[in-house]
Amino acid sequence: MIKTTDLMTIGEVADRTGVSVSALRYYEEEGLIAALRSSGGQRRFVRGELRRISFVMISQQLGFSLAQIKMALDSFPKGRTPTKADWAKLSRTFKGDLDKRIEALVQLRKRLDGCIGCGCLSLKHCALYNAEDKANKRGVGPRYIIGDQP
Amino acid sequence: MIKTTDLMTIGEVADRTGVSVSALRYYEEEGLIAALRSSGGQRRFVRGELRRISFVMISQQLGFSLAQIKMALDSFPKGRTPTKADWAKLSRTFKGDLDKRIEALVQLRKRLDGCIGCGCLSLKHCALYNAEDKANKRGVGPRYIIGDQP
DNA sequence: TCTTGATCTCAAGTTAACTTGAGGTTGCAG
DNA sequence: CTGCAACCTCAAGTTAACTTGAGATCAAGA
Numbered sequence: 001m002i003k004t005t006d007l008m009t010i011g012e013v014a015d016r017t018g019v020s021v022s023a024l025r026y027y028e029e030e031g032l033i034a035a036l037r038s039s040g041g042q043r044r045f046v047r048g049e050l051r052r053i054s055f056v057m058i059s060q061q062l063g064f065s066l067a068q069i070k071m072a073l074d075s076f077p078k079g080r081t082p083t084k085a086d087w088a089k090l091s092r093t094f095k096g097d098l099d100k101r102i103e104a105l106v107q108l109r110k111r112l113d114g115c116i117g118c119g120c121l122s123l124k125h126c127a128l129y130n131a132e133d134k135a136n137k138r139g140v141g142p143r144y145i146i147g148d149q150p
Numbered sequence: 151m152i153k154t155t156d157l158m159t160i161g162e163v164a165d166r167t168g169v170s171v172s173a174l175r176y177y178e179e180e181g182l183i184a185a186l187r188s189s190g191g192q193r194r195f196v197r198g199e200l201r202r203i204s205f206v207m208i209s210q211q212l213g214f215s216l217a218q219i220k221m222a223l224d225s226f227p228k229g230r231t232p233t234k235a236d237w238a239k240l241s242r243t244f245k246g247d248l249d250k251r252i253e254a255l256v257q258l259r260k261r262l263d264g265c266i267g268c269g270c271l272s273l274k275h276c277a278l279y280n281a282e283d284k285a286n287k288r289g290v291g292p293r294y295i296i297g298d299q300p
Numbered sequence: 301t302c303t304t305g306a307t308c309t310c311a312a313g314t315t316a317a318c319t320t321g322a323g324g325t326t327g328c329a330g
Numbered sequence: 331c332t333g334c335a336a337c338c339t340c341a342a343g344t345t346a347a348c349t350t351g352a353g354a355t356c357a358a359g360a
Contacts, residue, residue, distance in 0.1 A: 217316085
């Protein structure tokens with residue numbers, strides 16, 4: 001007989017979502033998802049968490065960091081179960097970001113097209129390099145141009 | 151009086167390229183660039199290294215990892231100074247990768263368009279999630295899909 | 301009740317691409 | 331010959347997103 005409890009163990013959630021147990025614990029620690037506890041202290045997840053986890057996974061595929069995803073989830077109306085409309089709204093804001101990233105990549109490709117064959121790669125003259133030069137001067141540390149964060 | 155030596159110190163290279171001194175040392179350690187040494191053990195760079203460094207910077211902007219860039223540079227004909235054609239060839243192979251990345255993002259956006267409004271986010275049914283499921287199974291550790299920021 | 305697999309916590313390790321710091325040397329202008 | 335900025339090496343720190351391991355506890359079937 002199949003269990004009809006609506007509480008799932010972390011292992012069950014891991015199986016259903018494909019997210020590892022350790023990652024789920026990490027997500028909880030980071031406040032992305034929530035879990036109840038059994039009398040013995042083990043995590044018990046309600047069905048609704050599956051949707052949050054799905055959202056996290058999908059958002060990651062779209063290239064968002066957990067920090068961004070958390071902010072998105074935190075923007076949810078507090079106190080009531082999120083509706084389909086809530087989720088759809090979140091998706092829509094993500095689309096804007098995606099649009100921007102695609103546009104940036106297409107621009108970059110255009111410049112690369114211009115550069116192929118010239119082989120110059122001069123810091124002074126290369127259009128590819130220089131076009132992005134200013135955007136690049138954003139503080140110290142690793143510089144990610146293509147999908148960087150607001 | 152302007153120095154006409156063709157050897158540059160690490161500080162000069164840093165000034166000319168915008169790459170930090172510590173990053174240049176790191177690049178040398180990783181085998182991306184090479185440096186001669188002064189009698190006292192300080193690095194001395196030949197002009198040709200500027201082009202390699204440019205290539206590294208541009209490639210990073212295109213979203214490639216240093217490991218990938220190193221492989222590209224290692225594919226250079228050994229024993230002779232790289233020609234413009236060599237550099238152009240490298241650029242061309244990078245364009246292929248860029249094309250693929252753009253295509254993947256556009257597909258993703260298409261699916262997101264389909265998903266907006268449905269709000270389903272079901273792991274079983276969401277086309278957005280499932281379509282990329284396999285592509286996502288790329289080993290362990292942090293998964294950077296787009297080239298995004300930490 | 302026993303046993304075994306699933307969980308728990310907490311600390312430390314992993315990867316990429318660097319940066320920062322400590323403690324010591326080099327090289328060039330004056 | 332001095333002084334001091336620039337350089338050197340080596341070790342450790344940084345961030346994201348987790349994983350791995352140790353040592354201990356829980357839950358459930360036989």
